[in-house]
Amino acid sequence: MTNYQGNGAYCYANGGSMLLASIGETVSPSLLEVASGFSLGASLVRHDLLHFDQAMSSPDQALNHAFHHLGFQVTENVKGNDASMPIDELTEALKNGPALLGPLDMGMLTYLPNHPFLHGCDHYVLAIKIEGDRLLLHDPAGYPYVWFPIAQLENAWRAKSIEWSSGAYRYWTSPKRMENASDGVLAQRLLSFYEKIYRRHQNEYQSGSAIIYQKATDMQRDLVSMAEKEHLRHFAFPVGARRALDFSQFFQQSSPTFSSLKKAQAEIFGECYTYASYEDWRMVGETLEKLGGVEQEIERLFRENIES
Structure with missing residues (x-):
């Protein structure tokens, strides 16, 4: 990687x-x-x-x-x-x-x-x-x-x-x-924490893959404000790519499935930013659909019990 x-x-x-x-x-x-x-x-x-x-x-x-x-x-x-x-x-x-x-x-x-x-x-x-x-x-x-x-x-x-x-x-x-946990212990601690986060989110209307899909549709229909487009272009897409890559690298050994999904997200965030930088908002919308699909896989992974 x-x-x-x-x-x-x-x-x-x-x-x-x-x-x-x-x-x-x-x-x-x-x-x-x-x-x-x-x-x-x-x-x-x-x-x-x-x-x-x-x-x-x-x-x-x-x-x-x-x-x-x-x-x-x-x-x-x-x-x-x-x-x-x-x-x-x-x-x-x-x-x-x-x-x-x-x-x-x-x-x-x-x-x-x-x-x-x-x-x-x-x-x-x-x-x-x-x-x-x-x-x-x-x-x-x-x-x-x-x-x-x-x-x-x-x-x-x-x-x-x-x-x-x-x-x-x-x-x-x-x-x-106060404590100096090994990478393995830390990884399992964090995976348990993430599982709790995703389980709490499953009943939230305005969270997760559902809103990514909704924004993807709105973007393709030109229903997203310029303020939100600028927010995505200048902040959310580039920082999203870096954050996803950090998760992917840390969990390469302890949770390869999660690591692979976060790497896929990092690449898709980069693709979203690329289209946004050229103001090709229709393609941003199409790429957000791919991002929503990967997020849905991550949700399923944690809700069905994270691999140990």
């Missing part, structure tokens, strides 16, 4: 990897993504746009799942929606090590060149230290050692428009290794 290394919208996985690296642990973003289980299935929960992830979770919950499955204890902090920004608390926490902040509203991260077009998009960054009225951070979107004004941090970090994440001002600190 040909590996992929390169850029991608892996903000929470990259951020989690950087946080664990602060205690000398080398955990790849790809492994964190797989351990989170977030990018399984498909959903319409956020803005009624097609996302290739599970509707019953969010990236912050996914991070907690990933840390737990990988054997780490990490302190999560979150405030109520009406709370004030805990800047003094964060300042103290950063004296003992970095903190992973998120979700943040990308549209309010003014150092990003295209931030005016990103309102409502969730993001995660690694906070390093606070000096005066500025926060030093690593942004996994490609911007290390950025200084961001504290005055602008409040609205970005409160992230009122990120409705799928509960609370405000969420951050993680103080990771500690």
